[in-house]
Amino acid sequence: MRNQARQRPTLEVSSLLKEEDVAHRFRSLSVWRKAGQRAPHKPLLCLLAISELFTENQRLVPFDKIQNPLRRLLTEFGPPRKVCHPEYPFWALQSEKGIWEVRSALSTLRPGNGYPSRRALLSSKAQGGFQEDVYNELRQNDELRAKVIDTLLQSHFPETLHEDILLSLGLVIPSGMQRSNNRDPEFREMVLSAYEYRCAVCGFNVRIGHVPIALEAAHIKWHQAAGPDIRENGLALCSLHHKLFDRGAFTINQAGCVLISEKAYGSEGFVENLGRFHKKPLLKPNRDSYMPKVDYTKWHTEQVFLAPARE
Numbered sequence: 001m002r003n004q005a006r007q008r009p010t011l012e013v014s015s016l017l018k019e020e021d022v023a024h025r026f027r028s029l030s031v032w033r034k035a036g037q038r039a040p041h042k043p044l045l046c047l048l049a050i051s052e053l054f055t056e057n058q059r060l061v062p063f064d065k066i067q068n069p070l071r072r073l074l075t076e077f078g079p080p081r082k083v084c085h086p087e088y089p090f091w092a093l094q095s096e097k098g099i100w101e102v103r104s105a106l107s108t109l110r111p112g113n114g115y116p117s118r119r120a121l122l123s124s125k126a127q128g129g130f131q132e133d134v135y136n137e138l139r140q141n142d143e144l145r146a147k148v149i150d151t152l153l154q155s156h157f158p159e160t161l162h163e164d165i166l167l168s169l170g171l172v173i174p175s176g177m178q179r180s181n182n183r184d185p186e187f188r189e190m191v192l193s194a195y196e197y198r199c200a201v202c203g204f205n206v207r208i209g210h211v212p213i214a215l216e217a218a219h220i221k222w223h224q225a226a227g228p229d230i231r232e233n234g235l236a237l238c239s240l241h242h243k244l245f246d247r248g249a250f251t252i253n254q255a256g257c258v259l260i261s262e263k264a265y266g267s268e269g270f271v272e273n274l275g276r277f278h279k280k281p282l283l284k285p286n287r288d289s290y291m292p293k294v295d296y297t298k299w300h301t302e303q304v305f306l307a308p309a310r311e
C-alpha cells in the first residue's frame with residue numbers, strides 16, 4: 001500500500017512532464033520566413049496528421065495518401081503560389097526535433113540528403129507520421145491534443161481562419177477549453193478609434209449602447225508574421241470584411257484602394273457586400289499618419305491576396 005501511494009504522484013509528475021515536453025516541441029516549430037514569406041506548410045501538415053490519427057488508426061501513413069489532402073490544405077490556407085509542393089513539408093518536418101519521421105525502402109532517402117522529388121517519395125513508398133511517443137501522447141491525451149491544435153492555429157494563422165481550418169479537417173477544440181489569446185485590446189482600441197468605429201471598407205457601424213458590434217481591428221501584416229501592433233498596420237473592419245481580407249478575397253493597393261480577387265465571386269449579396277468596393281478608396285483614418293503603410297499592404301498583397309485582381 002505504502003509503495004503504491006508513493007508511486008502515484010511520481011507517475012503523475014512524469015506524465016505531466018511528458019505532456020509538457022510534447023507540447024513544447026510543437027510550440028517551437030520553426031517556420032521558414034525568409035523575407036517575410038509565409039510558410040505555414042509544417043503546421044498544416046501537423047494539423048492534418050492530427051486529424052488522421054483516428055480515421056487511419058495507423059501511425060505511419062503513405063505519402064501517396066497524404067499528398068492530396070495536404071495539397072488541398074496548402075492551396076486553401078497557405079500563401080498564394082502557382083505550384084504547390086506537399087512533398088516539402090512531408091520531408092522537412094523531420095528536421096524538427098522529436099515530431100515526425102519518414103520511412104522508405106530507398107536508402108538514398110535519408111534526412112540530410114536534400115529534398116527528394118514527389119516521384120521518389122511515391123516510388124519508394126515513403127511513409128510519414130508522428131514519432132512514436134508523440135503519436136501515443138496525442139492519441140491518449142485529449143487535453144494535450146486540443147492544446148497542440150490551439151498552439152498550431154494561434155502561432156501561424158489569424159483567428160478569422162481558425163474555424164475554417166478546423167472545419168476542413170473535421171477537428172474540434174472542446175468548447176470549455178481555455179484558449180490562448182494573443183489579442184491586444186490596446187491595438188483594437190487604437191485602430192477602431194482611428195477609423196471612428198466604422199469599417200474602413202463599407203462604413204458599417206452598429207452600436208448597442210456604447211459598444212460597437214461586429215467591428216474588429218485587423219492586422220494588415222499578420223501578427224503571426226511579426227506584423228506590429230501599430231495603427232499603420234491596422235484596419236477597422238466589420239466581421240465580414242475582416243474574414244474576407246484574411247482569406248485574401250481582397251487587398252489594398254499602394255494608392256489605398258480596395259482590389260478584389262478574380263477568384264472571389266458569388267451571386268446573392270456579392271456585389272452589395274464586396275464587388276461594389278473594387279478600386280474604391282478605403283475610408284480615411286482621422287489622421288493621415290495613421291494611413292496603412294505600404295510595407296504592410298504590400299506584404300498582404302504578396303502573401304495573402306489571391307491574385308490576380310479583377311479587371
Ligand SMILES: [Zn+2]
Pocket residue numbers: 199200201202203204237238239240241
Ligand atoms: Zn465592412
